[in-house]
Amino acid sequence: MQELKHAVQAAAKNLYGAEIEPELSRPAEQFGDYATNAALQLAKKAAKSPPEIARALAEDLQNQPGIKSVKIAGPGFINFRLTDEALQNAALNAVQLPKPLNGQEILVEFGDPNPFKEMHIGHLYSYIVGDAISSLLESNGAAVKRLSYHGDVGLHVAKAIYGLRSIQNQAGAETIELENYLGKAYSLGNQKYEDEPAAKREIDQINAEIYQKNNPEINKLHEKGSRISFEYFDKILDLLSISTDRRYLESEAIEPGLKAVKANIGKVFQESQGAVIYDGEKASLHTRVFITSKGLPTYETKDLGLTQLKDKDFPKADRSIIITANEQSDYFKVMLAALADIKPETARRTNHLSHGFVSLSTGKMSSRTGQVYPSMKLLLDVKEAVHKLYPDSKVRKEVTFGAVKFGFLKHRLGSDIVLDVKESISLEGQSGPYLQYAYARACSLLEKAQDKDQAEIGDLDESERSLARKLSEYPEVIDKAVTELMPHHICTYLYELAQNFNSFYEKSRIIGDQREAARLALVRAYKNVLASGLDILNIAAPEKM
RNA sequence: GCGCGUGUAGCUCAGCUGGAUAGAGCGUCGGCUUGCGGAGCCGAAGGUCGUAGGUUCAAAUCCUGCCACGCGUACCA
Secondary structure: HHEEEEEEEHHHHHHHOOOOOOOOEEHHHHHEEEOHHHHHHHHHHHOHHHHHHHHHHHHHHOOOOOEEEEEEOOEEEEEEEEHHHHHHHHHOOOOOOOOOOOOOOOEOOOOOOOOOOOOEEEHHHOOOOOHHHHHHHHOOEEEEEEEEEEOOOOHHHHHHHHHHHHHHHHHOOOOOOOHHHHHHHHHHHHHHHHOOOOHHHHHHHHHHHHHHHHHHHHHHHHHHHHHHHHHHHHHHHHHHOOOOOEEEEHHOOOOOOOHHOOOEEEEOEEEOOEEEEEEHHHHOOOOOEOOOOOEEEOOOHHHHHHEEEEEEEHHOEEEEEEEEEEEHHHHHHHHHHHHHHEEEEHHHOOEEEEOEEEEEEEOOOOOOOOEEEEEEHHHHHHHHHEEEEEEOOOOOHHHHHHHHHHHOOOOOOOEEEEEEOOOOOOOOOOOOHHHHHHHHHHHHHHOOOOOOOOOOOOOOOHHEEEEEEHHHHHHHHHHHHHHOOOOOHHHHHHHHHHHHHHHHHHHOOOOOOHHHHHHHHHHHHHHHHHHHHHHOOOOOOOOOO
């Protein structure tokens, strides 16, 4: 539809000598297929009334190819109606997405659960969103590397190891299943750290030993705990069909991070009260500690080190996107400001993108006190609900993960989401299973239909036209989602599309009707668009349910 | 205190680079058997878009004040 936009632009220049950037929008269906507010924009410059300008523009634009009618409405909108043929063409080719990101390599970091701690639904959200954004970029031609980063060192690990040791001693067994105890061990260690000075000293000692790797007992617990944590994460990711290309550990980011910070003391960083800090005040940011007064690197330094590792592994990357919860937004501004002083070109291509908190309608969760909703528990809960409703279904797995993923992805990125486990991850209405069901119906229709020669398509009736119009919007929606890095646009669109299709399906007989060929062509296009959209969201599209 | 974010129907949310009567889902109420899958479709009720101002031909959308909530604010991540 670039042609139409340019035509409007040209007409404005012709008639009024004005350079404008006209908006070409999708108005409510009753008004037409496209609309522009160019006349309203021009009113001031041309010193004429909007309707007058609109009339002049409309006359000029009447003979554009593919345009059936141009009408003026309201305060001066110009509404375009496409010919059925043009609309049909757009609908039938909607899945052919342009590839503006061809040749680009993009790094996307997301997920980032820490070993020794529970992987809760906040991590699940991050994984699902990050994966969707990755495949969204891939749909536009980019070569995406999915990355994750995990805190395998630091105080939280020391707390967990302390807790593990106490639990093991209590049980007097070496065969404890760590997977079940890691979360408990962490909250036990955390509580002792707060309450008992002796325990605090011991945990601090463990923390130092983790860095120095000089205590065989600690090393062993650390190695075992890490391994079990990652096996557990893998189990969850496997269920979600999400994979990562490279998993970075905090311990490997220490050295490059410290090196970068130490080399820039006095230039980028200052010493203050025994610590090395970045003075963010000058850029109206927070001041943050990079190396503690005990000489240990903080998260800041390690994250700086991580950027160096990514640079080394992917020297040709065009963009690097880091996705985290929005509690880290201010922190990332400081980290990226420091990076900009050290390696401006890396900072320039790096963006931080944040999503909101996942909270439960039943109350707040906190990993410190052990009040978390584990990812695995959510998956099992939804699985159980699906099982109960559809005990005979052969695609319960697809429905379960479709429900979970869509449940998260339909929200606009950025604000907090409240999860009512009973309702939010729903199986009807605005949900993943609704789309899957609509898809299965289309598949079943196409299976029953005989292959026919491509007959005359002819004029579209009302519901055919409505479906065709919706289908034709697909590339525009993907483009918007990519530009804004907002996968929820796809969810909104696919839902509206499926709704439109279901309505068409109720109204129109397809097989055996005079218009069978034309309708089947639309059903086929619909099936392809739905499959494409669900694929971007990494939601399975079973042909039978 | 300061900074960032959020506030739209009973609940969960779209809409926010200003535009035509504010949209969905859930829940509530009422319909749809013979025609391709009822996990569906059609309809009804339900809104001072937190609040008070401002800018504009036009504000849920932009600006300012206030209120409420969330997050951040030097050695956690």
